[in-house]
Amino acid sequence: MLKKLLLASTALVFGAALAFPAFAQAVPIRIVSKDLLTTNPDDVAHVERIEAALRAKGTDLDIQIVDLPSSGYADALGVMLLSGDIPDLIYFQGGDQKMAEQGILEDLNPWIEKSPNLKAALWPHNVERLAHYPYLLYVYPPRAPQAVIRTDWLEKTGLAAPTTVDEYVKLFEAIRDMDLDGNGHADTLGVTGYLNTNELDSIFNQAFGVTGSWMKNEAGEWVSARTTPQEKAKLEFYAKLGAEGLFDKEFVTNTFDVKEDKFYSGRAGVIFASSPEVIDIYGGKMRQAHPGEELSLTLLPIPSGPGGQGLAAVDVSKESRGYAMASTSEHKDEVMKLLDFMASPEGQELDRLGFADREYTKSGDTYTFTDAISTWYARFFAAANWTAPAGLRSAAADESLANVSKWFKPDNAFVWPADYAADLDATENVYRSWVARFISGEATIDQFDQYVAEWNAAGGQRLTDYARTVLQ
Amino acid sequence: MAQIDFGGRTKIRSGNVPGKSRHFAAALRQWWPYYLLLMPGLVFFIIFHYVPIYGARMAFEQVRIIPPNIWVGLKQFQTLFASPVFYQVLTNTLIISGMKILFVFPVPIIVALLLNEIRSGPLRQWIQSAIYLPHFLSWVVIAGVFIALLSPTDGAVNQITGAFGFRPVSFMTDTGSIRWVLVISEIWRSAGWDSLLYLAAIFAIDTSLYDAAEMDGAGRWQKIRDITIPGIVPTIATLFILNMGLFLSADLNQVINMQNDVNRSTIDIIDTYVYRIGLKTGEYSLATAAGLFKAVVGMAMIMVAHFVSKRLTGKGVW
Incomplete structure (x- = not known):
């Protein structure tokens, strides 16, 4: 009897040991992003179904949302990072350059090379921006009003x-x-x-x-x-x-x-x-x-x-916003698996269309969108190679997207060294102020030369001198 | 006078003022409930006002998110003072702060004096509540209200002045008007709330002084001039001195919400400049240097105001 019990116990221990990998803990990925909050049930449900979809593909992630207020997001993010709290995946809306200079952002280009869905999802301006500044990823068409x-x-x-x-x-x-x-x-x-x-x-x-x-x-x-x-x-x-x-x-x-x-x-x-x-x-x-x-x-x-x-x-010097991966992350492979999935057709369907029976209903291959789709927005990407189902966008919206592709022209703007921050700020203020005064009638266009002189004096000449060393 | 036994030694005290020689531990035992009440305030000040002083070293460092920071000495200050824009924003700050001291600071005093003259209690309470209310509105809301009120096309102010034949003025973009918009909106927001302190000081004045003055035939104005105002001079002096310490803080929230492309050069202050250059671009060391500069100037202003006040009124902050 004792022998049987001992055998059964040993078998149980071995069985548990063999089964252990199946119950291994999911890899935690911390994400901080504007408008991605644990207080928003939609965000939580969206993340949960992304985890489930990835799990079905053999990638077990525990996606943890880091809450930051949407209002003043960029400032709050800066303070959080400065305090040493660096999530694995970080959405920037400015302030990223300083972080990149300090080496806390990962060069994404080698990772994108290994991510087929993500690579195929890039827009032409994404490719150019990544070539100049490889730390931010914002897979959306250019913002062209x-x-x-x-x-x-x-x-x-x-x-x-x-x-x-x-x-x-x-x-x-x-x-x-x-x-x-x-x-x-x-x-x-x-x-x-x-x-x-x-x-x-x-x-x-x-x-x-x-x-x-x-x-x-x-x-x-x-x-x-x-x-x-x-x-x-x-x-x-x-x-x-x-x-x-x-x-x-x-x-x-x-x-x-x-x-x-x-x-x-x-x-x-x-x-x-x-x-x-x-x-x-x-x-x-x-x-x-x-x-x-x-x-x-x-x-x-x-x-x-x-x-x-x-x-x-379109300014292709760098993305002005987008996702960055922390160079300090211990789970870079998993972060890239997540990003690659979100750029895939399956990820896009989740991210772009919202929830079935709420934002849309599907019958065969036909989607019927409800009014709720007007308030749904993608949390990650709008892949260039993803074809939206008929009815997702209006004819005017489709036309505007076609225009963006038709009229895309890369700009020759470039990334400025930090030393020019004050000059950029001063010249921007001079320009904006004069434009508003021309339009309001407070200044006449005859004063254009006066504006140019003021712009040069405010640091424009220094900027021009530097630009001539950069541009060929 | 009460006699209290402290560990076998009998001390005589007057009122609730502890004797100077009393041992702190004994005082703590005796007055612990009061010290307990004091504790949250003390903890608040230590955490939010004293501990951050240690962070001021960032002004002399190149901050690195992954330590260690790099010591750069006065480089951040050199960068700050080398920018011609800095002198423009410093000038704007001095002008706007000066205008606020001149035109905003006296208003709560006048409001308190006027409120004190209202004899009907319910009416006074109603007016007090009405004028406190704007204090609880954020500058985002107040800016929205002022932009709508001052709109040259459909703003109430221009419609009223238009009825008298005046041409509409775009106050929010007119460089001659915008600083006055800051002053007036500040008065609208804070005058009622700030009058509380003065009102409390007025209520603390011994009423027998007023009775005596009335018996001597003093009128309202004479009582205000000879009793009320002298009675609140210490409060005025203290608040004036403390305000001087904030002289270079012309209110970031107010200015940032009222700023636009046209008026920026007129109302760009140190705080907004630091916000744009320092925080938005992640130049935290530069922002700290500017903050330290402001703090040092503020401290100097407090010292000067204190000694001048001591000399003129005999009252200071210590």
């Missing part, structure tokens, strides 16, 4: 969608003069914006010949595009829009919310959307603001002008 208008308003103007700068002016004038919002006054702004003119620049830079951050002057020397005759012509155009009530002179004090509200409430006819998803968000909110009306948005074409046509050149 494009103009949208209510389809019914465009029809009411009787004008075709504008294809030239002059036709844009005509459309803005029609919006201003036709009282499309029906408030009894010809006071609707043609176009509005917020904080600065970046959105306008997105479609008008190339039209006026502002082809990149640095351009060659008549003597063949590199100069900042912001000091060129092409920039002057563009700013003169903006000033004209401001003077004639076609562009919102209050853009500098507009927040993003105010800009949107002006569009939904009919105080402005055209606004810019920075991505296809934003176009659909605008469309959804516009319908919410006007219940009972079948409203849709039309994407306006990229205009041609005296200097050419296209979207503003």
Whole structure:
């Protein structure tokens, strides 16, 4: 009896030992990302199903979300990292360069080479940015603001969608003069914006010949595009829009919310959307603001002008935001498995479409999307090689994505050494201030040379001298 | 007077003021509930005000996330003082802080004096509650309110001035107006709340002084001038001196929410500059150097204000 018991016990111990690897602890991966919070049930459920999908493929991860407030995320992240708390996967929204300089961010290029899904998912600008700065990964199409208008308003103007700068002016004038919002006054702004003119620049830079951050002057020397005759012509155009009530002179004090509200409430006819998803968000909110009306948005074409046509050149010096892997991570292989999975068709379906029977229903190969899809957003990537199911995006959103590919042009901006931080800050302030004053009418375009002199004195000359050593 | 036995020794004390020679341990035994009440405040100050002083060494180091930091001496200060923008932001800070001391600091005193003159208790309480309220609003909200109020197209202020034939003014982008917007919004937010201290000081004035003055035929203004104001001078002096210590802190939250591309050169202050250059780009050492510079200037301002106040009013902070 005792012998049997001993044998049974020994067999149990050996069995448990053999079975142990199957019950091995999942590899912990700590992720800090903006808008990925344990307090959001969607985020938690999303992470759990990612873990399950990876587990089914033999990768057992325990993905741990590190909570940081969305408001002031970049500052809070900096302080957290400075305190020595460095998660495995870190989403940056600025402040990454200093961390890279200190060697806490991993060079991603060798890892991407070994990650087939991720490599195939990159957009052309991702490839260029990674070549210049291999620490950040942001697999999304370039943020290229494009103009949208209510389809019914465009029809009411009787004008075709504008294809030239002059036709844009005509459309803005029609919006201003036709009282499309029906408030009894010809006071609707043609176009509005917020904080600065970046959105306008997105479609008008190339039209006026502002082809990149640095351009060659008549003597063949590199100069900042912001000091060129092409920039002057563009700013003169903006000033004209401001003077004639076609562009919102209050853009500098507009927040993003105010800009949107002006569009939904009919105080402005055209606004810019920075991505296809934003176009659909605008469309959804516009319908919410006007219940009972079948409203849709039309994407306006990229205009041609005296200097050419296209979207503003895309800065490929580095990603301005994105995921980085800590060089201190003890689980780099696992982190890359996670990223590679998220770039795969299966990961994209999870990340882009939301939850079945909530954001969408599926019948065979056909997806039907619900209203909830308008508030769902990808937590990781929007892979370049992933084909969205029909119905996920509106026609305007699809068109804007096609434009991004069609008009992609890499910029010649480059990464500045830290020593130039004060000069960059000062010249940026000078430029922004003068642009706002030109548009508000406080300064006239005749003062452009005065602006250029001030820009040079604020550090622009030093920047130009350095740029000439970098650019060939 | 009470007699208390401390370990066999009999001491005589006056009121609740402990004798100087009393041993601290004995005092602790006697007054431990009060020391216990003091403890959270002390712990707070030690953790959040004294321990961080050790971190000021970052101003002299190149901070590395993976230690050790590299000692760089005064390099961060040289970088700070070498930038022409720094002198612009220093000038802006001095102007804005000066305006606030001149125009904001007296307002709570006036508010407290006015509140004290309201005889109806419920009315006074209602007014007090109404003027305290803005203190609890964040600068994000207040900036939104002011931007809407001051809008040149549909803002209430321009509509009112427009009714009198004035042309609309874009106050938020007008470099001549924006500093006044800071001053007025600061008054709107803090005057009610800050008047609390002065009101408390006024209530502490011996009422027999007012009775005596009334018997002598003094009017309201005479009582304010000769009793109330002299009665709160120590409070005014103390708060003035403490405010001087914050002279180079022109309120980051307020300015950052009111700032835009047009007015930045006019209201860019040390704090916003440090936020942009120091924190946003991860230059923590530079940010610490600027903070230390502010602290040293603040301490010097406190010392100067203290000795001047001592000389003029006989009152200081110690």
